[in-house]
Amino acid sequence: MKRIFVDYKKCLACKACETACALEHHPGGNLFGALGDLKTQINVRVLGIEQEAFPLSCRHCEPADCLNACPSGAISRDPESGAVLLDPALCKACAMCAMVCPFDAISFKVTHRSCYNRDVAYKCDLCNDRVKEGGVPACVGACHSGALVFAEYDAARGTRAAKSLRTYLLGAEGVPPHVELFRELRKKEFARRRGGE
Amino acid sequence: MKVVTAGTGMAAAEFVQRLRLEGFDGEIVMCSDEEFAPYSPCVIPFYLAGEPMDTVYWKGKDFYGRYGVSARLADPIIEVDAERRLVRTAAGRSETYDRLFYATGARSWYPRPEWLKTRGVFGFKTLTDMVAIDRYIREHGVRKAVVFGGGFIGVDAALALRHRGLEITLVHRNTRVLSQMTDGEGGEFATRKLAEKTGIDIRLRTTVDGIVENGGELSAVRFSNGDVMETPLLIVSIGVSPNSEPLRGDDKGVHGNEQMLADPCIYTAGDVAVTRHAVTRAKGVYATYPNAMMQARTAARHLFRGDGAYAGSINTNVLKKHIDFPIVSAGSFTGETVTWHRGDIWRRVYLLDGMINGYLIIGDTRISGYIYHLYLSRKRVDKTIRAILAEPRHDSYYRSMLGMVPV
Numbered sequence: 001m002k003r004i005f006v007d008y009k010k011c012l013a014c015k016a017c018e019t020a021c022a023l024e025h026h027p028g029g030n031l032f033g034a035l036g037d038l039k040t041q042i043n044v045r046v047l048g049i050e051q052e053a054f055p056l057s058c059r060h061c062e063p064a065d066c067l068n069a070c071p072s073g074a075i076s077r078d079p080e081s082g083a084v085l086l087d088p089a090l091c092k093a094c095a096m097c098a099m100v101c102p103f104d105a106i107s108f109k110v111t112h113r114s115c116y117n118r119d120v121a122y123k124c125d126l127c128n129d130r131v132k133e134g135g136v137p138a139c140v141g142a143c144h145s146g147a148l149v150f151a152e153y154d155a156a157r158g159t160r161a162a163k164s165l166r167t168y169l170l171g172a173e174g175v176p177p178h179v180e181l182f183r184e185l186r187k188k189e190f191a192r193r194r195g196g197e
Numbered sequence: 198m199k200v201v202t203a204g205t206g207m208a209a210a211e212f213v214q215r216l217r218l219e220g221f222d223g224e225i226v227m228c229s230d231e232e233f234a235p236y237s238p239c240v241i242p243f244y245l246a247g248e249p250m251d252t253v254y255w256k257g258k259d260f261y262g263r264y265g266v267s268a269r270l271a272d273p274i275i276e277v278d279a280e281r282r283l284v285r286t287a288a289g290r291s292e293t294y295d296r297l298f299y300a301t302g303a304r305s306w307y308p309r310p311e312w313l314k315t316r317g318v319f320g321f322k323t324l325t326d327m328v329a330i331d332r333y334i335r336e337h338g339v340r341k342a343v344v345f346g347g348g349f350i351g352v353d354a355a356l357a358l359r360h361r362g363l364e365i366t367l368v369h370r371n372t373r374v375l376s377q378m379t380d381g382e383g384g385e386f387a388t389r390k391l392a393e394k395t396g397i398d399i400r401l402r403t404t405v406d407g408i409v410e411n412g413g414e415l416s417a418v419r420f421s422n423g424d425v426m427e428t429p430l431l432i433v434s435i436g437v438s439p440n441s442e443p444l445r446g447d448d449k450g451v452h453g454n455e456q457m458l459a460d461p462c463i464y465t466a467g468d469v470a471v472t473r474h475a476v477t478r479a480k481g482v483y484a485t486y487p488n489a490m491m492q493a494r495t496a497a498r499h500l501f502r503g504d505g506a507y508a509g510s511i512n513t514n515v516l517k518k519h520i521d522f523p524i525v526s527a528g529s530f531t532g533e534t535v536t537w538h539r540g541d542i543w544r545r546v547y548l549l550d551g552m553i554n555g556y557l558i559i560g561d562t563r564i565s566g567y568i569y570h571l572y573l574s575r576k577r578v579d580k581t582i583r584a585i586l587a588e589p590r591h592d593s594y595y596r597s598m599l600g601m602v603p604v
Contacts, residue, residue: 008599047592054595065566071207071239071486073255090252092240095517096486098562099525102570102594106562108521116248119521 001082003060003153004126004137009175011147012182013053017044020142024127027112041111043124044139051183051190055139055148058105058124060084066097066106074121082153083126088113091120145179198223200500201294203274203284203443208300208467208489210235210256215497217264225266226292228284230273233324234260239486239518241327242357245334246519253324274301277444279460284443296500299451299459300467300493301440303484307433312408317415321354321434333430340364343418343428345405346435347374349516354432355397356519366398366426368405370435378514380530383557386543387524390560394522405431439469439482450482455506457496464500466492475509476528476573483510513569515562525565528555528572537586544586551579563591 019031025041026034034040044057064084067075074090075097077083086097088111098106098121108119127137131150135141140150175183200216202209205227213225237255244250251258261268269292276285283293305320312318317337319330321344333339340363344355347369355367367374373384374391392399400420407419408431417427439450444459450471451459457472459465468484470492488510498505513527522541532549542560546553546568553572558565564585571578571585578585585593 047590047595049590049592049596049599050601052599052601054599056595068490069487071237071255072252073237090255092243092252092518094239095515095523095525095562096239098523099513099515099565100487100569101566104563104566104591104594108517108562116243118519 001153002131002150003082004057004124004140005149005151006055007147007149008052008054009147009183010145010179011046011053011055012145012179013046013048014144015046016142016144017055017139017148018042018046020138021124024130024138025112025125039110039112039114041109041113041122043122051187055143056103056105057139058084058126059103060124060126065100065102069096069100071096078128081126081128081131083128083131084123085125085128086121086123088120088122089115093119093121095121097121146176198295199293200225200296200298201284201292202227202298202300203277204298204300204302204440204467204469205229205231205233205235205268205270206300206302206467206489207235207237207255207486208302208470208493209298210260211490211493212298212300212464212466212497213264213266214256214260215494216501219497219501221501223295225264226269226294227261227266228269228272228274228286228292230271230287231323231325232271234258236324237486238322241324242321242353242518244324245327245331246357246360274443277463279444279463282462295462297463298493298496299444299463299465299469300489301443301469303437303439303468303482305434306436306438308435312431312433315408315410315415316413317429318408318431318433321350321432322437330430330432334361334363337429339430341366341428342430342432343368343405343426344432344434345418346433347371347399347401348377348434348436349375349514350437351432351434352391352516353518354434356395358432359395359397360519363430364398365395366400366428368400368403368420370402370404372401374399374401375516375524378516378524378526379557379559380545382536383543383545383559386538387559390522390541391520394520405433437468437484441469452480453492453507455495456499457492457507458499464496466496472507472510475511476575478509481510481512483512485512485514487511487513511573515565517562522560523558523562523565525558525562526556527569528553530555530557535582535586537583539589546578546582546586548579548582551577553578553582561591564588564593567594 022034022042047054074087106123136150140148236253240253272286272288274284285291305322343366355365373388404421409417438448451465452471453465467489495507515525517523532547532554536545547555
């Protein structure tokens, strides 16, 4: 079973992942439809933390606290792909899932998948249908810098993840020289801005 | 082996599903005083708010058939004979068992049970209650309601009925609603914001002392300050008590050990079970779904495999249904406080020995999962918690993970 891992040191904060995710989950499937649409659902969010950037999304944990906390039967795991999926038709937006998710990966609003004209929980679905057809998640496909990697989630990692949540997030490290240079420049720029404030 | 469940609630359904998934092929009988497939009490207020009934059956409406269960419904268990290993029901039936799963839940507690004889007065606990309230609202064209009791269930009721379009008055004896899951200051903030955001008329330090009926139907309620308010609908939601009488003879709950055994052949779980808190080890009824589910899984595993132990309950809860204004809390509200407040967001952590002893997060859920894990993992946070709560972009977890010092 594969998961999306984050090699955050390679993230350039271009937000191509956010755009690709929005299009993938928008009924129109095009940028003009998704832009300015309040119901547009974006399941990945690039956090800016000082000079670093981190694309945040659901880790599809095993075991998943959100799945165990959901009292409406809305969250389940696809036995084939291992993806933790959320059914908006059953979701009551009670926030039991968000209350226990350490990654802040579950949000609430009226989306195009809302069934009763009220907010529902939404989160990354690992682009389950795309992946089953042999593709990669939209965000991974859109990432040009190698910060998002769709890779096999091995059993050893599961044991480590139980000890440290960090293991759910990070992929292999090792930064190419041009990205290292970009990081240095970004760090200097942030230091300059801080100094100027 | 024949397994009988007393109750068809969330704990019992989880227990039966787990047993079948493990491969248990013995006879299973589920008994309930209600007539439904297992349903989610968390979801049922949405039926009242106008959403489809089918979504309340959170493990499917065909549960009994799918898991090969004989259901004995609409007939409450009134006695458990542990020596002869049988249960007796109100209709005079009896059912023998090899193992009993006792998960009868809790019921509404009424200060004046005779009020319920008046049409228009209801409890707010079961799907039976919801169906009756729904029918009453439709048949009488009800436009307003009084909810007596501002605990979790009372606020849930008020918000669900408001969601349906009714004008709501919420009456609560305390100085704030949700008094069990909030402290004084946080609770008062939450109460004020709830009133602002919903327009619900919240009357604090007030109780309903009497009802006025007309031809067997409710016409008005009388408050403790002497005011009389006309209303065709009164919801009484001032408390619940565990349904432990058939097994224990009182309503103090049923103690379960680490294997959730109350007796060598009787497991217990859910809102009737008394368990230890995972952090404080204090005994109590910790009536939330995640606790019930883990208790039921512990029991099922022990029955089928003979091993496993329950790690303890957590008194964490969140109220967010029908309104985008979450109120999250856990632990106990004692110790040194660290508070952060800006606009609609109010956060407070109680520290004891440098670790989180309890917390209350109002207005958003963005750091609640991180705080929850800091609470459970018993990490020392006295040096960082101020920055974690005050981080304007709510990214404290990612800061800590990237090794960024909180600023």
